[in-house]
Amino acid sequence: MKIIKYPQVQEWEQLCKRVVFNENSLQEKVQAVLKEVKEDGDIAVYKYTQLFDGVQLNSLEVTEKELQEASDLVAEELKEAIGLAKKNIELFHTSQKETPKKVTTAQGVTCWRKSVAIEKVGLYIPGGSAPLFSTILMLGIPAKIAGCKEIILCTPPNKEGKINPAILYTASLVGVTKIFKVGGVQAIGAMAYGTETIPNVYKILGPGNQFVTKAKELIQQQGVAIDMPAxxxxxxxxxxxxxxxxxxxxxxxxxxxxxxxxxxxxxxxxxxxxxxxxxxxxxxxxxxxxxxxxxxxxxxxxxxxxxxxxxxxxxxxxxxxxxxxxxxxxxxxxxxxxxxxxxxxxxxxxxxxxxxxxxxxxxxxxxxxxxxxxxGVSLDSFVKKITFQEVTQEGIQTIGKAIELMAETEGLQAHKNAISVRLKELNN
Structure with a gap:
């Protein structure tokens, strides 16, 4: 590790720059895979799993039998460690729940905001040399606390077509709905578009390599939410x-x-x-x-x-x-x-x-x-905030004139009229 002594302030920005990938080449490769998954569904997923992970799968979804076998393979000591982490993560993320607060902004006008779970979320868990079962705790627990109805998990298989037992055990423990043996760009595409086997989701979360990161960036441009650039x-x-x-x-x-x-x-x-x-x-x-x-x-x-x-x-x-x-x-x-x-x-x-x-x-x-x-990811990552307002007769009379003037000034006569017809009736 090199030591840089007392650099000038104007040098700091340059020191803080990260490694830059060849974006054009990366984007072309990722776009090609996403396009094929969107058009060909499972066929493309199987194809790229064989190409990138070196395994020909007979099925994509993890079975109950595989989950049970995985649980049997995980040592009790590790289960206890995972349980300890689960308890602490649950406690911290449960504390992030918000109670809706109603605010009277004017006489007869009440506004509030409510957190509503994203119904379908997809979790991407890297495999490879470091199977990150801990990330399942970080994503699955807040998803469950938030109340997400479908929690889909994709993670790449090994050369034998298997998933690390700790990943399967942890996914089952936190309440993941379905688990699929799919990694890389094809997993992101499958969760974004849906295939014959893998359901589409509304938001995709989880870390990955430069290809996964680029895939998440591209599907975000097509209307599927992601947790963050990474x-x-x-x-x-x-x-x-x-x-x-x-x-x-x-x-x-x-x-x-x-x-x-x-x-x-x-x-x-x-x-x-x-x-x-x-x-x-x-x-x-x-x-x-x-x-x-x-x-x-x-x-x-x-x-x-x-x-x-x-x-x-x-x-x-x-x-x-x-x-x-x-x-x-x-x-x-x-x-x-x-x-x-x-x-x-x-x-x-x-x-x-x-x-x-x-x-x-x-x-x-x-x-x-x-x-x-x-x-970073939190309980908020698994909910969207919906605002509500309730305007009474008194409320429309309190703020109506101001709205009419603002709408008229913007040249939006129908907006003004929505107020005017109500005020007219109330004033008769």
Whole structure:
């Protein structure tokens, strides 16, 4: 990991830029697959599953028998760990429920807003070398709490046409309606358009590689909602003299092992801390089973030495990290300055892994700088807000003249007339 010492403020934006993919080539490939899935349904899904995942499936949907077999294969100790995480995630997301509040905006005029569950949602869960069953907890639990009627899950099969048992167990535990052995762009297309086997949904959530991300972006343009734009995972750690270098290095590597395109950034006010963390990171890296992936990520990562914690927070706000860790005994002092981050971890014991699994917060977060304008997944991600208003006779008389004048000024006579006919009757 390279160390950049005291860069000028005008250099910060450039340092914070992420890796850019060849968008034109990527979009063409993804569009071609989406088009075929839309036109050919299951045939295209089977075709691309064989092409990309290397397996010829006989059926797409996971059966009850497969769910039971998966449950039997999951160790009791892991089930207990998943249960602990489930409890904490449920508690945190249940607390996000809102009670409708009626407001009288004028005499005889009452307005309120109600949260209504999105009826059909699709969850995308990556498979591959790291089967992210924890993401099922993060998406399935709030979907269930919100009251979504259909919760569809797609995840890629392995070469034997099977799904990791922990994924199936967790999906069953949180109440997923149907599970399909489909990954990649073809899964996003199937959930967006619907096929003979896979139902279409109204919103698709979940992380994925650059192809999945581009597919979600494209289907959003066609009217299917998505959770957020996303890219490779990332962490930024702000560390001062009260940090523990061993902890900081472990946190940076916990992000780096996600994939070669992940990024881990250290921001500190002390050159010695930067050197100690890099030294510790090199040592820990050699012990990791996924060290080759992590090494590539670290090559794309960096440490920055700045003049103060205040500057460090400013730098972080420009970077807008998915995960922000403040490795300091005084972490709470800096909360007020944080304006751009997906999820924040305060203090030397608040490691990113806690939020990734079991603290209760959601780990599906905006990446690639999108934390400047997007929130992470929450209960709100699974509902839409419907506004209501009730206007009485007194209410129409209270606000009617103002509406008539505004409508007439905009040249919308029919709008004015909708008020005028009511006022005329009431005044007779």
């Amino acid at each position: 890219g490779p995972s990332e962490v930024l750690v702000i560390a001062d003299e009260t940090c523990t270098s061993e902890y900081v290095a472990a946190d940076l590597l916990s992000q780096a092992e996600h994939g070669a395109d992940s990024q881990a950034v250290l921001v500190t006010t002390n050159e010695e801390i930067a050197q100690n963390v890099v030294k510790e990171l090199t040592k820990q890296l050699e012990e990791l089973p996924r060290k080759e992936l992590a090494k590539k990520a670290i090559e794309n990562s960096f440490a920055v030495v700045l003049n103060s914690i205040e500057e460090s927070v400013q730098f972080s706000n420009i970077y807008a990290p998915e995960h922000l860790i403040i490795a300091s005994e005084k972490a709470s002092n800096y909360i007020g300055g944080i304006v751009n981050a997906g999820s924040v971890f305060l203090g030397n014991y608040s490691c990113e892994s806690a939020g990734d699994y079991a603290s209760g917060t959601n780990h599906t977060l905006p990446t690639n700088g999108y934390a400047k304008s997007y929130s």
